[in-house]
Amino acid sequence: MLLKRWSETFAEMLGNFQHNPERAHLLLSSLEEMTGYFREAVRRAAVTPGDGLLRALVIGKVDGDSLTEDEIVTNAILTMVGGQETTTNLIGNGLLTLIRHPGELTRLRADPALVPQAVEELLRYESPSQHTARVATEDTTIRDTPVRRGQAVIAVMGAANRDPGQFPDPDRLDLARSSNRHLAFGWAAHFCFGAGLARVEGQVAFTELLRRFLACAPSPAPSSGGRTWACAASANCG
């Protein structure tokens, strides 16, 4: 719960272009708490033999060089936050997308072997990480647009993943889409470190949701004036 609360605070600030300065103090205090938590965990890993990620980062060496404690703590925070909100969004938005496309949901139920391809299509169609940013280290040009050194560039993967030049009929959800070369996990040097794990988590989650629930449908929620979604458990729900 602690890790989830920290990463939600982080995501609220990072995922919003119009950062709310009044909530900045929450981000700073979460960052301070996380740093303390991971610093302690790194120090424990340094004196406790084991095969966890922190221990690997503590003892790992490349050309005789190892990471400093600050670098390990920073990477631990990045990995924890990077792996929480994104995967939660993949499962939550993916399920909502399936409910909104009953034909595709029926298709998936009829052929659960389609789940790995379906996860790729859900990553493309409702990209959990919509955008990322870089700061130019030198003057350059992207297509015909000049970018000056020090300028920020925002890459919207959510838009690239609906690019008609790359994906035929991009606004159509097609769970069996082939050649699905989406950018949901980024690209090049900073390609998502947890992509393999996220894919497995998505595949397990959707396989189990299909197995355990017979049907999901919108139902009115009179108190809030909005809608909730009700899922009927199947007989083998366990």
Ligand code: HEM
């Ligand atoms: C559906 C789930 C996920 C999505 C959509 C996602 C998306 C992304 C994207 C777009 C990037 C590149 C960011 C950039 O270039 O600015 C990235 C990087 C990263 N992701 Fe994920 N991610 C997911 C799951 C995970 C998981 C489960 C972990 C860890 C267990 C993780 C750890 C990281 C890390 C450490 C980086 C930075 C890699 C680097 O800078 O070299 N991600 N992710």
